Amino acid sequence: MTEYGRSPGSEPWHPTDPLYGDQGWEGQQQYPQQAQYGHQDAYGQGQGVQGGGQDGRYYDPQYQQPYQQEQPQHPQAPQQYDDRQYVDQTYGGQSQGYDTPGYPAQQYDTNWETGQAAMPYGGTPADPYGGQDPDLYRTPEAYPPPQPPSRRQGPPEPVTDWDAEAQEEEKHPFFTGDDDPEDDEEAAGGRPSRGGRDRRGKGGKSDKGRKGRNGVACLVVALVLAGGVGGVGYFGYQFWQGQFGAAPDYAGTGSGSVQIEIPRGSGGYDIGNILKKAGVVKSVDAFVSAQQKNPKGLSIQAGVYTLKKEMSAESAVSLLLSPASQANFVIPEGRRNTWVYDQIDKRLDLAAGTTKDIAKAKADDLGLPDWAKNHKDVKDPLEGFLFPASYPVAKGNKPEDVLRKMVARANQEYGKLDLETKSRALGLKGPWELVTVASLVQAEGKTHDDFTKMAEVIYNRLSPENKETYQLLQFDSSYNYLMGQSKIKIGRDEINSNPDPYNTYKQKGLTPGPIGNPGAEALVAALNPTKDGWMYFVATDGMSKTEFAKTLAEHDRLVEKFNASGSD
Numbered sequence: 001m002t003e004y005g006r007s008p009g010s011e012p013w014h015p016t017d018p019l020y021g022d023q024g025w026e027g028q029q030q031y032p033q034q035a036q037y038g039h040q041d042a043y044g045q046g047q048g049v050q051g052g053g054q055d056g057r058y059y060d061p062q063y064q065q066p067y068q069q070e071q072p073q074h075p076q077a078p079q080q081y082d083d084r085q086y087v088d089q090t091y092g093g094q095s096q097g098y099d100t101p102g103y104p105a106q107q108y109d110t111n112w113e114t115g116q117a118a119m120p121y122g123g124t125p126a127d128p129y130g131g132q133d134p135d136l137y138r139t140p141e142a143y144p145p146p147q148p149p150s151r152r153q154g155p156p157e158p159v160t161d162w163d164a165e166a167q168e169e170e171k172h173p174f175f176t177g178d179d180d181p182e183d184d185e186e187a188a189g190g191r192p193s194r195g196g197r198d199r200r201g202k203g204g205k206s207d208k209g210r211k212g213r214n215g216v217a218c219l220v221v222a223l224v225l226a227g228g229v230g231g232v233g234y235f236g237y238q239f240w241q242g243q244f245g246a247a248p249d250y251a252g253t254g255s256g257s258v259q260i261e262i263p264r265g266s267g268g269y270d271i272g273n274i275l276k277k278a279g280v281v282k283s284v285d286a287f288v289s290a291q292q293k294n295p296k297g298l299s300i301q302a303g304v305y306t307l308k309k310e311m312s313a314e315s316a317v318s319l320l321l322s323p324a325s326q327a328n329f330v331i332p333e334g335r336r337n338t339w340v341y342d343q344i345d346k347r348l349d350l351a352a353g354t355t356k357d358i359a360k361a362k363a364d365d366l367g368l369p370d371w372a373k374n375h376k377d378v379k380d381p382l383e384g385f386l387f388p389a390s391y392p393v394a395k396g397n398k399p400e401d402v403l404r405k406m407v408a409r410a411n412q413e414y415g416k417l418d419l420e421t422k423s424r425a426l427g428l429k430g431p432w433e434l435v436t437v438a439s440l441v442q443a444e445g446k447t448h449d450d451f452t453k454m455a456e457v458i459y460n461r462l463s464p465e466n467k468e469t470y471q472l473l474q475f476d477s478s479y480n481y482l483m484g485q486s487k488i489k490i491g492r493d494e495i496n497s498n499p500d501p502y503n504t505y506k507q508k509g510l511t512p513g514p515i516g517n518p519g520a521e522a523l524v525a526a527l528n529p530t531k532d533g534w535m536y537f538v539a540t541d542g543m544s545k546t547e548f549a550k551t552l553a554e555h556d557r558l559v560e561k562f563n564a565s566g567s568d
Contacts, residue, residue, distance in 0.1 A: 259306050262302050297317055538555065538558035
């Protein structure tokens with residue numbers, strides 16, 4: 001049945017019916033499938049009212065089991081609704097359907113041509129339910145009745161936590177494409193648009209400006225994107241190269257010449273940084289990689305090397321391992337200080353005698369220990385303290401800095417041997433005399449066996465009980481030091497006529513100080529002499545062979561052997 005109780009019979013509705021054409025959503029109306037009961041409808045057509053139960057109560061059709069029924073389509077006449085709220089229609093004093101709380105009743109001012117008398121508006125019709133239970137549309141629990149199409153509302157909008165419209169929109173003309181404020185000002189100032197045309201009209205200046213600005217904006221965005229992609233690509237490539245790519249490296253054996261100094265204790269990365277800074281290799285990683293690949297790469301020693309510019313890392317490692325590249329200044333065992341000074345002058349490209357003068361003037365400031373200072377008749381206080389070793393000496397170094405390194409090395413080596421205690425155990429006055437003994441051993445001996453025997457000869461001749469030489473050492477090496485020479489044969493008259501304290505043929509005991517720079521082997525021999533009774537020695541071949549004797553008679557036979565050899 002319809003919303004007003006009309007049965008879905010074959011009789012068409014009159015066009016003036018307020019619900020004429022109202023056939024529900026999409027032209028169809030859902031009707032509950034319910035048996036009809038013999039209650040007289042409100043309009044007196046004799047048809048049963050749908051939804052009425054046997055107990056006389058009225059049931060809303062929407063709560064019954066629905067079924068879909070086609071309704072005939074008729075041209076819809078214009079419907080007029082009073083702006084006032086509808087007045088509900090009552091049946092027998094009972095309110096019908098639409099006057100639920102919050103939904104005002106409706107009033108209709110029209111006549112239906114249905115063969116029935118029109119119901120007076122505002123009248124009170126007879127109650128069709130005979131005073132039974134009221135319409136359930138009035139109950140608070142009931143759903144609101146259906147509304148006419150003109151008053152139906154769509155589904156509520158979804159509730160959001162934020163208001164999309166509340167976001168501030170970009171208003172700058174660069175992004176919106178609107179005219180510049182200057183253009184607006186011109187328009188507000190009453191300037192006529194050019195050519196009598198609207199400023200915003202087609203082909204006007206504003207459109208052209210807007211198109212130009214839009215084009216610029218697109219260009220800027222494109223450039224930004226291109227720059228971003230390029231930047232990501234570049235840094236990505238650099239990362240890949242750093243992690244997985246080969247380290248930058250030169251090719252070939254290089255050219256030119258450059259001196260570099262590798263300090264003691266330097267590792268692969270330290271050496272690589274030095275070489276890169278000097279322009280020898282292109283990258284530290286390339287050098288470290290080449291060093292690790294070379295079986296002898298880890299044996300690179302500290303010192304000064306002469307290399308080439310822009311060498312491949314592999315070539316640099318090979319040259320560092322070659323003796324040809326080693327530019328270190330090496331002091332051989334037994335060399336006198338005068339030779340050392342001359343070599344330093346040459347390496348530093350200084351005038352001859354420069355280093356000797358500095359050594360004499362600054363001897364006490366170069367690191368000598370206290371026991372090596374203030375000795376009488378010493379010709380050079382640094383003698384014996386320029387320890388035989390390899391030193392990095394390159395152009396640009398100062399002579400005093402080079403000498404200071406050598407003295408420091410001597411202190412380091414002497415400190416290992418505990419010279420203070422051991423020298424006194426050997427009947428010497430202190431470390432100074434022990435270094436002097438070692439310098440004499442180094443000057444006269446040739447081999448390790450020679451050194452230990454030579455040390456015993458010195459101690460035996462210094463002994464107060466010596467009845468062979470009476471504490472005279474009688475060493476040619478001391479006289480040669482005095483004279484600044486290296487002769488094998490020295491005339492008796494020459495030696496016996498010179499009273500210098502370093503002339504051990506005339507002066508008893510040790511020389512005032514060392515006569516050279518002894519090496520570690522000579523020092524050890526001086527601390528550990530043999531105890532075989534050796535008193536004499538002669539270099540029978542004049543060069544490398546030294547023979548020892550215990551008595552003067554044995555010594556004279558060795559001298560004859562020396563003379564027979566024809567050595568000069």
